[in-house]
Amino acid sequence: MARSFLLSSALLALQVAAQSATPYTDEKSGISFNGYKHSSGFTLGIALPETPDTDFIGQFVAPITNDGGWAGFSMGTSMTGTLLVAAWPHGDQVISSFRKATGYTSPAVQAGNFTLTEIPDGTYVNDTAFAYTFLCSNCISDDALLLSDSANVLGWAYSDTAISTPASASSTLNMHDAGYGLFGVTIDNAKSADYDTWAALATGSSSGSGSNSTGSTGNSTTPTTGSKANITATTSDDTYDYIVAGAGPAGIIVAERLAESGASVLLVERGGASFASTGNNDTLSWNSTISIYDVPGLDYYLSKAGSPAYCTDTADMAGCLLGGGTMINAMMFVKPQSRDFDDSWPSGWKWADMSDSADRLYERNPGQNYGSMDGNRYNNEAYEVLSDFFGKQGFTETDAIKGDHNARQDVYAYPPWDTANGLRNGPVRSYLPLAQQQKDFKLMLNTKVIRAVRDGSAISGIETETSSGARVIYNVKAGGSVILAAGAMSTPRLLINSGIGPSEQIQTVADGSVSVTLPDKADWIELPVGAEIKDHVIFTLKFNTTTSMYSPPTTELLSPNQTCADQFAKGSGLLSQSGQRLNFWTSVNTTSGKEMFIQGTCNGPANDTIQMKVYLTHGLTSVGALGMTADGATELTTEPWLQTDEDKEAITSFMDRLLKMTTSSGSTLTFLSAGSTTAGSNVTGADLINEHVTGSHYVGSAKMGTKGDSGVVVDTDTKVYGTDNLFVVDASMHPDLPTGNTQAIVMVAAEKAAERILAAGSGSSNSTSDSISASSSAVSSVGTAVSTSTPMATSSSSSSSASSVVASETPTVTSYSASAQTSSQATQSTQQSQPAQQSQPAQQSQPVQPSQPAQQSSTQQSQSAQPSQSAQNSNSNDGSNPWWQVSPDNSWWNGPSSTSTSAIPTATPAQWGQSRHVRSHLRKRYVVKDDAAVDRKVSLLDDTHA
Ligand SMILES: *[C@@H]1O[C@H](CO)[C@@H](O)[C@H](O)[C@H]1NC(C)=O
Ligand SMILES: *[C@@H]1O[C@H](CO)[C@@H](O)[C@H](O)[C@H]1NC(C)=O
Ligand SMILES: *[C@@H]1O[C@H](CO)[C@@H](O)[C@H](O)[C@H]1NC(C)=O
Ligand SMILES: *[C@@H]1O[C@H](CO)[C@@H](O)[C@H](O)[C@H]1NC(C)=O
Ligand SMILES: *[C@@H]1O[C@H](CO)[C@@H](O)[C@H](O)[C@H]1NC(C)=O
Numbered sequence: 001m002a003r004s005f006l007l008s009s010a011l012l013a014l015q016v017a018a019q020s021a022t023p024y025t026d027e028k029s030g031i032s033f034n035g036y037k038h039s040s041g042f043t044l045g046i047a048l049p050e051t052p053d054t055d056f057i058g059q060f061v062a063p064i065t066n067d068g069g070w071a072g073f074s075m076g077t078s079m080t081g082t083l084l085v086a087a088w089p090h091g092d093q094v095i096s097s098f099r100k101a102t103g104y105t106s107p108a109v110q111a112g113n114f115t116l117t118e119i120p121d122g123t124y125v126n127d128t129a130f131a132y133t134f135l136c137s138n139c140i141s142d143d144a145l146l147l148s149d150s151a152n153v154l155g156w157a158y159s160d161t162a163i164s165t166p167a168s169a170s171s172t173l174n175m176h177d178a179g180y181g182l183f184g185v186t187i188d189n190a191k192s193a194d195y196d197t198w199a200a201l202a203t204g205s206s207s208g209s210g211s212n213s214t215g216s217t218g219n220s221t222t223p224t225t226g227s228k229a230n231i232t233a234t235t236s237d238d239t240y241d242y243i244v245a246g247a248g249p250a251g252i253i254v255a256e257r258l259a260e261s262g263a264s265v266l267l268v269e270r271g272g273a274s275f276a277s278t279g280n281n282d283t284l285s286w287n288s289t290i291s292i293y294d295v296p297g298l299d300y301y302l303s304k305a306g307s308p309a310y311c312t313d314t315a316d317m318a319g320c321l322l323g324g325g326t327m328i329n330a331m332m333f334v335k336p337q338s339r340d341f342d343d344s345w346p347s348g349w350k351w352a353d354m355s356d357s358a359d360r361l362y363e364r365n366p367g368q369n370y371g372s373m374d375g376n377r378y379n380n381e382a383y384e385v386l387s388d389f390f391g392k393q394g395f396t397e398t399d400a401i402k403g404d405h406n407a408r409q410d411v412y413a414y415p416p417w418d419t420a421n422g423l424r425n426g427p428v429r430s431y432l433p434l435a436q437q438q439k440d441f442k443l444m445l446n447t448k449v450i451r452a453v454r455d456g457s458a459i460s461g462i463e464t465e466t467s468s469g470a471r472v473i474y475n476v477k478a479g480g481s482v483i484l485a486a487g488a489m490s491t492p493r494l495l496i497n498s499g500i501g502p503s504e505q506i507q508t509v510a511d512g513s514v515s516v517t518l519p520d521k522a523d524w525i526e527l528p529v530g531a532e533i534k535d536h537v538i539f540t541l542k543f544n545t546t547t548s549m550y551s552p553p554t555t556e557l558l559s560p561n562q563t564c565a566d567q568f569a570k571g572s573g574l575l576s577q578s579g580q581r582l583n584f585w586t587s588v589n590t591t592s593g594k595e596m597f598i599q600g601t602c603n604g605p606a607n608d609t610i611q612m613k614v615y616l617t618h619g620l621t622s623v624g625a626l627g628m629t630a631d632g633a634t635e636l637t638t639e640p641w642l643q644t645d646e647d648k649e650a651i652t653s654f655m656d657r658l659l660k661m662t663t664s665s666g667s668t669l670t671f672l673s674a675g676s677t678t679a680g681s682n683v684t685g686a687d688l689i690n691e692h693v694t695g696s697h698y699v700g701s702a703k704m705g706t707k708g709d710s711g712v713v714v715d716t717d718t719k720v721y722g723t724d725n726l727f728v729v730d731a732s733m734h735p736d737l738p739t740g741n742t743q744a745i746v747m748v749a750a751e752k753a754a755e756r757i758l759a760a761g762s763g764s765s766n767s768t769s770d771s772i773s774a775s776s777s778a779v780s781s782v783g784t785a786v787s788t789s790t791p792m793a794t795s796s797s798s799s800s801s802a803s804s805v806v807a808s809e810t811p812t813v814t815s816y817s818a819s820a821q822t823s824s825q826a827t828q829s830t831q832q833s834q835p836a837q838q839s840q841p842a843q844q845s846q847p848v849q850p851s852q853p854a855q856q857s858s859t860q861q862s863q864s865a866q867p868s869q870s871a872q873n874s875n876s877n878d879g880s881n882p883w884w885q886v887s888p889d890n891s892w893w894n895g896p897s898s899t900s901t902s903a904i905p906t907a908t909p910a911q912w913g914q915s916r917h918v919r920s921h922l923r924k925r926y927v928v929k930d931d932a933a934v935d936r937k938v939s940l941l942d943d944t945h946a
Contacts, residue, residue: 019183021046021190026059029122029133031198033059034190036183041129042158044073046185049195052147054140056190057198059122059133060087068162070173071132072099074155075145077182082155083110083144086173089130090166094123096132097169102636103316103694108629109170114138118204135202152185164312170513170631172312175303231515233463233471240266240442240476242757243462244483245449245494248324249743250730250750251485252427253361256435257754258483264440266474268464270448271309271321275428278322282306286565293323295568296371296419297557297575299330304558313633314489315626316696322445324487326418326426326743331578332601333367333418334740335405336748340618344736346705348716349752357751365430365747369401369414371577373422374567377414378574381549382581382604387412389668390584393661400583408585408597408739415580415601418743422571427747447472451497452482452726454519459498459726463517481725481757485750488698488731489634492530492626495702495713495728500720501529505628514632525722529702530626530634532711534737536599536615536695537622537641539651539688543610543662543669551604579603585739587619588650588657595619596650597739610669614658615695616651618739623711626701641692648689655685697742702732717760718753729753 021034024045033045043061062071070088080101087096096116101107115137122133139145145152157176165171192198244255247269255267273279280291284305292298292306302308308328309321319328335358338351372378387397390412398407400416418425435441446467453461453473459482461475476482484491496505499519506524509516518524552574556564560575567573584600596619602612624640642648662669671679675691705712707721714733720726731746733753738745 019181021183021185023189026122026131026133028124028131029059029119029198029201031057031059031119031122031133031201032192032194033057034185035059036156038156038158038179038181040158040160040179042071042156042179044071044154044156044183046154046190047192047195047198048147048187048190049199050191050193052140052187052191055135055137055199056139056145057119057134057195057202058085058136059131061129061131062158063129063160064089064125064127065160065178066162068166069158069160069178070163070176072157072173072176074157075139077153077155079104079107079155079157083112083114083139085116085134085136087130087132087134088163088166088171089125092125094118094125094130094132095166095169095171096134099173102639103314103696105310105314105317106172106174106312106633108633108635109631112138112143114141114144117202119198119201120204121201123204135199147187149187152187153182154185155182156180161307168513172631172633174312175307175310177303177307231471231517233473233517235473235475238266238442238474239461239480240264240474241440241480242266242483243268243474243476243480244485245452245462246270246324246484246486246490246730247322247428247432247443247445248319248485248487248730249326249427249747250753251324251483252431252435253747253750254483254485254729254754254757255441256427256431256438257751258758259435259438259441261758262438262440264442264477265435265438266442266444267435268444268447268449268462268474269322270446271319272445274309274322274327275424278428278432286560287569290423293321293327294423295575296331296417296422296424296578297568299424300579301554301558302328304554311490313493313631314487315634315636316489316694316698318487318489322432322443323426323428326428327424329741329743330580331417331419331424332580332583332741333416333744334400334583334599334738335362335367335416336738336740336745337406337408337618339406340736340738340745343618346716346735348756349704349749354748354752357755358748360751361744361747364434365418365425365427367401367416367418367744368420369399369416371417371419371422372567372573373571373576374573376572378577379550379552379604380581381551382602382610383414385545385547385549385604385610385668386582386584386602389661390582392666392668393664395584395586408587410586412582412584415578415583417578417580419576419578422568422573422576426743449486449494450514451494451516452484454498454500454523454723454726456523457722457724459723476725479725481727483727483729483757484702484732485728485730488533488701488734489626491728491730491732492701493628493632493634495527495529495720496628498726499523500525500527500713500722500726502526502531502627505530508628508630509632512628512630512632516632525720527713527721528711529713530637532703533624533626533636533640533701534620534622534699535624535640536617536697536737537620537647537651538693538695539614539655539674539691540693541612541614541658541674541688542605542672543612544672545604545608545610546668546670549604549608549610551606551609586654588653590646590649590653592646594621594646594650596647598651598654599740609672612658614651614654616647616654618737620647620650620737622647623700626698640698641694642689651689652685655688657685659683659685659688697731697737699731699734699737699742702728703735704733705735717756719760727753727757729757 019036021036023032023034025032031047033047035043035045037043041063045059047057060071068089070086072084072086074082074084076082080103084099084107086099087094098110098114099107100110117135119133122131124131140147157180158178159174159176160178161174163171163174241263242258243266244251245268247267251267255265259265274293276283276289276291276294282291284290292302298305309319311318311320319325321327341349341351341354370377395410395412398411398413400413448465450463450465452459453463461473462482463471463473465471484494486494495501496509497516499506503524503526510518556574564573564575568575580601580603582602587595587597589595597617599615599617600612602610605611622640622643624636625638626634627637629635659671662671674688677683677687677690700711702713703711704714704716704718714720714728718727718729718733720728729750731742734749
């Protein structure tokens, strides 16, 4: 049977993949473990009885550097959907808790019948290290560790950075930047006749939180409400026409358009600076004028190149920094097709209504499909192979930037990127500087919005928390509005914290550990916030090429040689390109007559190897749900992937087609693997959908539509039902998923939202009512006005330069008009230094980036010395980022990028998380049959996915 074939080949791969455990004896406790030791000093050991039942003994030993950090392990290979244990030192104690992650972010505390009981003899904290030895009771079960007789692969993770609240067992965990991976335990080697003696040493706290019993029980470490501090917020004297919560792509675009109208605008971002030009002085060793976020070629390797600012309290990966998701995505800029709006968006938001908004965006932020300014496409081998493959199958080439945005059936293209002048682009470059030229615009960084302050239907302002924990309220002027743009996973939190959402979610906040001042229960506004979240679902496939194909090693990107660094300084070379090499699009029709779209994003991760990330996109029917945890994070309460038979049918039918394409004559590809499914004559499309990963393209958590309809939270002005002046403008309000990565459509819709908000006239009531009522048209005319007054928006000279660039397939340096650039750059410098002085937050009372103005001008100067850097400010050729073509690297406990140089795609040793959810899905399938043996095999399949 196919399954057992797959299993055994997967096991084979597994043996190549994981490090093996070795025996060692802990001197202090005398317990013999079978364990894994990493070069960092992190050690994880397991001890079992001769006949394993429900319990095992575990041990962490980890160095203490940088004031702490944490050690963790997963009872399977995946970070997500698997029981985790985390422990860390606090004073002379060790704190621990069970965790479970729904996405690649800080895992929430997990309740269950399992407990951790400390073995004091093996638990200590000294100057350089800590050890935690524990009896894990009820930890071998369906919900925890599934032991196999022959092989078990466990994941480990280690951070050497202090966590936020180490005294609390439910503290948010930071990313495991000191190491992570998998190791295999041979069960027989972990068994001992002395086990019972050792287990009897477990006399410490059995609370599940190590030797400190703070706020935890074995069932849950959720702190009680009584522990909440009483928070006193001060109120700022500054008031604004509009306050925008969140400086991601939607927030920046809306804030800029509102500021253009002459209104006073406060844009609040919880994270810090991103690009070096915005004040991030964590620059690169090989170029001191850029941060990791500036470099397109690092997008698959952000966490290898630095410490990206991922949010720690969202249901899946998100960017908590200026620019939001546009800073941590892989820059795909897929223009929405008409149907992305026409199929499910409400009237007023159909393509006919949206095309002007799209034009406004593309004028400032056009995207591009070449990357390198010297006109060369570097490492283009995968495109050659793939275009030949798809061409022979009847696919036609399209241009994803300047071609027909509706060409989405059987087409392939160079990947569209939001890059410009060799750098990552997006609203932080293409809109924010324009906002900063407005005298009443203020950007506030490192300030987290907690809630909208609400009295009945009227919103008076926002409550914020500074990085030092102080609470400050900012109010809107009479007639002003608050606009939520915190992203599809955080805007729901802001709504729920404002007493708007499902009452059980608001109650979770009321009972939770975060101090949130909620309205009286009678004033809660019952709306289905989070009730209908959707996401793309992604399947990762690998193929061998029939002709030889070169792939550069990852080190060329992570440690570029001087030639590569010099090229990049001129906006060119491998580093100026994102990681993808070809995109394709097509659609399938299901038996019920529904058309669903497929996007493929391809690259060449290793010599003679092609990787395809196949996405099921527009038209998919699965819906998940998002809720709050007691400690204030959002979590997926229902997974949004492959919930319907129709979605499974659609993706299976495409996979069947793809397999057939690879076996047809003249095919340049042979199927190699999809997760743990490896090549074989009996592999079918159904096998290829066994394992999927998140698209991290969430939409719909505060959907736009008609009040009372399923999942609907905002009206067609993007205003929250039941409120006078609260709006949602990010992906939360999108009623449906687009055909491609979400960042482009998020930006298009934000342009429209700004227009609708201005037209709705809920800005500053008196002074601007005239201009506001005219604003619907004003938005476009203002856009034009701005573009003639600044080189940032396309002035006529730069716009002709832009079109000459995009007109040639492989732009040359000359088409990039050096003279036009110099002049625009000169103007640019002047223009940028001015707004920096006018509107930099440092001059305001608030705790913004004090370094910004200085940083900007110094960056500016150093940039002048470097063509590429100066060019970055000429936005005539910018692109935009794909929200979330999630880089394979972008995950928490996830393993290395699948674009690693390993020639054996199934054997990269550390891929926690890649096989996301398979375990639970497959298990459900088998558990129904109540077949424990099969279930265990399934968990192995999961373990070996890679
Ligand atoms: C603990 O819970 C798991 C899953 O619900 C179950 O399989 C197991 O039997 C339970 N163990 C005990 C000792 O109750
Ligand atoms: C602290 O503990 C570590 C790990 O057991 C050990 O290697 C080290 O020698 C200890 N240091 C001291 C000062 O005891
Ligand atoms: C746990 O640690 C915290 C922080 O040091 C301390 O306040 C608390 O009293 C400790 N609890 C116990 C039971 O030791
Ligand atoms: C876990 O919860 C169960 C049921 O509520 C309770 O009986 C048990 O005592 C709890 N265990 C611990 C360690 O608190
Ligand atoms: C918080 O305020 C309430 C009401 O004033 C008071 O009863 C309570 O003791 C305060 N709690 C703390 C921890 O200060």
